[in-house]
Amino acid sequence: MKPAQIQLLLVALLCLPALSLFWQIAQVLQGLPNDLGPDPGKAIVIELGQWSLWILLLVFSATPLRQWFGWRSLVVHRRVFGIAVFCYYGLHITAYVVFLLELHFKEIVEDVLQRPYITMGMLSAVLLMPLAWTSNDYSVRRLGRNWKRLHRLIYPAILFVMIHVIWMARSDLLQPLFYLLIVLLCFAGRSQELFRRVKGR
Numbered sequence: 001m002k003p004a005q006i007q008l009l010l011v012a013l014l015c016l017p018a019l020s021l022f023w024q025i026a027q028v029l030q031g032l033p034n035d036l037g038p039d040p041g042k043a044i045v046i047e048l049g050q051w052s053l054w055i056l057l058l059v060f061s062a063t064p065l066r067q068w069f070g071w072r073s074l075v076v077h078r079r080v081f082g083i084a085v086f087c088y089y090g091l092h093i094t095a096y097v098v099f100l101l102e103l104h105f106k107e108i109v110e111d112v113l114q115r116p117y118i119t120m121g122m123l124s125a126v127l128l129m130p131l132a133w134t135s136n137d138y139s140v141r142r143l144g145r146n147w148k149r150l151h152r153l154i155y156p157a158i159l160f161v162m163i164h165v166i167w168m169a170r171s172d173l174l175q176p177l178f179y180l181l182i183v184l185l186c187f188a189g190r191s192q193e194l195f196r197r198v199k200g201r
């Protein structure tokens, strides 16, 4: 398969969860049976958040996976995954505003100021934004060395996402702690590479 075909296939696959959710929403609106449970709005927010996190973890693990197992495919197609993270967390925030806040925009500010896990979500969303905007050849050329520096924002962003998820988990910590383990392993792999590069200078 040619790289462009693989890219197209990845885009199609990455659209599937969103399409499936849109289908579920259409079912809810028509009063038809669906998989969203008694609180569909909340289920949609959570599912979109989970997809954002899963794809973000894939992006973050691309470098350590190449280092440890020689898997290059994720690194090669990292840009597509990165843009998918941006789209999914954009939908996650939109669903939160539409379904949970019912478009009461004033409450966003209250929520961000009063609920620390929302503050963390907001911080990570803001930090991830420039990464998506500069995921194109033009920005790579224009920013030069600064492009790499800018993309180090992924570290604080992922930390804030983890706090966002762990903070809201309350009692059921198993899943968030599993995510945290993946993040810590990736941090370890990435610092190994950084250490090697600094030593090699």
Ligand code: HEM
Residues within 6 Å of the ligand: 042, 045, 046, 047, 049, 050, 051, 052, 053, 056, 089, 092, 093, 096, 100, 118, 121, 122, 123, 124, 125, 161, 164, 165, 168
């Ligand atoms: C302005 C930014 C954000 C806001 C306002 C926000 C808000 C929310 C809300 C209201 C929930 C549902 C909480 C509940 O159970 O009632 C949630 C869940 C979640 N969010 Fe966010 N979020 C933001 C950014 C992000 C980002 C950037 C990510 C990941 C890249 C993310 C990942 C998640 C995940 C994984 C969950 C589900 C946790 C679970 O399994 O229960 N969020 N978020």
